[in-house]
Each structure stands twice: as structure tokens, then as C-alpha cells.
Amino acid sequence: MGIGDRFQQETSYRRDDPGQGIEGMLSAPDPDGPHHLLPHPDLTNSSSLWEALRNRRSIRSFTGEPISQVELASILWAAQGVTSSQGRRAFRTAPSAGALYPVETYVAVQAVADLMPGIYYYQTLEHCLVQRSTGDAAQAATHAALDQRFIADAAITLFWTAVFARSEFRYKERAYRYVYLDAGHIAQNAALAATALGLGSCQIGALYDDECNALLGVDGQREGILYMTTIGHPAAQSRES
Template sequence: MKKKTYEYLFYKVRGASKEEIIQNAKLTEAEYEELEGSCIEQIKEIQADRQKAEDIGPEFVRLTRYLYGKTSAQQEGVRRPNAIKSIAGESIALPAVGTLEKPAISLWDAINNRRSTRQYSDEPLTMEELSFLLWASFWARDFKTSARHEFTMRNVPSAGARHPLECYLMINRVVGIKPGLYHYHPIKHMLVRLERDEDIANQVHEAAMGQEMVAKSAVTFIVSAIPERTSWRYSQRAYRYFYLDAGHVGQNISLACEAIGAGACMIGAYQDEAMDEVIGVDGKDEFVIYAFSVGKKPLRS
């Protein structure tokens, strides 16, 4: 969805006046009139759903209790989903996990020193450091596949070892890697470059509600979920698990950052439609659920 359309809808469904919408969404009069004509159905839909949305939280928790669960797709004999998403494109091998230096920092210090870090120095990450962060978060140490089952085992837990999360990286400053958007392959431990507009970094920054640390980061991790991987086994209850899984990933990234003189900030405030569009997913079969900005800590004087 185009930014202007999104902003028009945002203010329109909240009952803003024409003048307010033109001002807040930075529209011309002609753009406003065009959106008035083309968004009629969308507005009706959003307005109807906004009432439903008012108490969706407690309803979601209630209706995803086991009491309400149905026979899962797995129990019904539906073919297992793939455990891995592979995207074709120019690939960049990361330093192999076996070659990485083990950090000297103690677990105590890593936990004790962790803070949300929103200011970064200009120092880039090395490819070894990026490889280390990915080892801690998305790397698959094992992969098993058969007609009935397919799963990975990783350094983070995941409900039923379903590992529904995908990792996209907005790389701004990593030695030896051209800035741009990448997808991480957890078995091959490599990045695949995604062809995007020149201003992709700005698009990510805007999608993250203009939060400054995203623009300043060496790397921003964008985490999406592929619901089918987990709902195949757990039906609707799976939707509880994506977010729990993502929390483990975020904490491992935060602690691993401490080991390399970097810091991370978890990001839950982003515009869903824009972030989904940035990584090229439909918001239903795959959607963004989390992001983390990462960079070297500024030197203290």
C-alpha cells in the first residue's frame, strides 16, 4: 500500500475532516479527491473491523485455549510444510560457524550489561560479527527432512521445533557486504541479496515509524513469521507461539551484541503494511512480527 493511501485511510477511519487529512497525510486537493473515490470499500471494511478490533486481545487468548482447538492439519494428514524458505539470487557466504572465535565475555556480564541501545557509532560490523549474531539467533544446527516431517534445530527454542521465523537484514554497514536488503538462509548460513530500490534503507526507516536508530543502525533485522509452519501442528494456537519464539531470538541477539561491543534495540512499533511490502510478503502467509536495530556502541569519553 502506498504511504499516502495508508495515511489517508489512517486519518479517514478516525473521522478526521478533509482539511485535517490533507494536512496530516500531506496530500494535494486532487490526491485527496482521488482517494475519496477509490477507497470507499476499503474504508467500510476497516470501519467494520475496527469495532471487532476493540476487544480482539482477550478474545484471541480465550479462543486459542485448547478447549476450542480443532484437529490439526497434521492430524488430518495434510502434507508437512517446508521448514526453510529459499530465495534465488546473488548469495554471500558468511564465515562458517566453526571458524568463529568464542567471545570472552561472561554470561553474567552479557545479561547484566544488556540495555536497549539506540545510539550507534559509525564503526561497521565485520562479517564474523554478523555471522556470530546469526549463529545466536537464526542459524540451523540440524535439518531433518522426510515425506512426513521436516524441521530444523537451532540455538533458540521454538514450539514443536517448527521454527516459523524468517530473517531479513537491512544492511547499512558490514565490512565486505554491499548495503541493501538480504534474506538469511539458516542451513547454508548465507545471505541472498534482494533486488530493491536504491532508497530501500529509507523505506525500512519509514516503515519503522521513522525511528532514528533504524537509520543509524549497522544492520536492522526484520523478523517475519510463516504461520503455516506452526499452525500445521497447533492450528490457531500457533499464533501465540510466533511471538514467544521471536522473543527468544531477540534476547539472544541482545546478549550476543554485548559480546561484540554492539547493542540492540527491539522494535515492535512499525507500520505492518509498509514493512511487509519492504520484504516482499503478503501479510497473511508471511508477515513481519518484530525487528531489531543493531550497531556498535558509541565510544564513551
């Protein structure tokens, strides 16, 4: 039996072993680095959810044009922005198993108006970016994703990581199922928001884990890469396909 089959078996809930772990929560990190407050998301866009569902396609050809900071802010908010609070709990656009929110968002800023290219961490609760590094983020994101060339012409690439312990506290090994499901919800929200804004997106699972973790400055154990989403202005031919 391969590791995938064993994982699926050993993380199954059964009536005699529902597998509930202890409760706990680890707060989101507050990393060092210059903080950049984002504009409010633009929630007045008239594109409907139904149109976005119908029009979303994986786009692999971008013009390299920059997106605006409002577009960036709207995509980040759509992915897993805060929509309501109950006491100390902040609920988000995307569901999360046990409302534990283990998935973190990093942005490779490749071409965003008036924002220095580089790697940024998105602080969800504060809706701000924290700069981790500056430099050629387009090349860095491309290399980290098995050199998939089209990524270099996108405007941003989102990196989704998980802080595994945040979910393991409660769900033990089964947490690994849930963090990937959480990431799927979040990435789809980002893709639909991009479509609604007239942008194109492509989900990226083919990535070098160690290179992504090094690029983001995470250790790959406590926090590690799950998934990426690249977004930009679609080139004319990609709109037609």
C-alpha cells in the same frame, strides 16, 4: 470484548478441546537472487553469558561504523543458527514450538564491511544471505519503523517474519501465540550476542506492517512481519547510560 481478549480466549487449550491439528511442515523458501556465503560465526569470544545478561541495554544511539562480516554471521547464528541435526530435523540455538521454525530472518545491511547495503534474506540451514534488493537500507529500515531516527545509524536491522502456515498446520489459531514467543526467543539471542560482541541493540515493535512487508517482498498474509532488532556500534554517551 476486544479482539485481544477474544484471541486469548479462543486460542486457549481446554481439557475437553486440546485443539491438536494435523501434522505438516513447509520447507523454508529458496528465493532468487545472488547468494552470499557467510563466514563461520566466531564462537571463541570470551564474554560470558552472565556478563551479556548484566550488560544488555536497549541502545538508541549508534556511531554508524560498520560491523564485520564475522560479527554479522555470529549474530545471525546466535539468533537461530543450527546447532544439531537428527535425521531431516535441524535443531537451533532458539527453541521453537513443535520444532516447526516458522520465523524467518531478513537483514537490512546498513554498514557491514565489504557487503553492499540492501535487504537480504538469511538462509538459516545454509548459513548464507540471499540479496533481495540493493539501496539505502538505513533509510528504508528507519521509515518502516515509524521513523525512529536512531535506526539510521545502526549497522544492521534484523526483520523477523513468520510463515504462519508452518505452525498453523499443527496448532491452528493457537499458532499465533507461538510464533510471537518464538520471535521473542530469537530476538533476545541476537541482543545477547550483540552485547557479547561489544555492540548495542534495540528491539523494535513499533513498525508499519505493510511497509515492512513491502520492503522484504513478503505478502503479509502467508508470511508477515512480527518484530525487528537493530544493532550497531554504540555511541559513547549510550554506553554510559
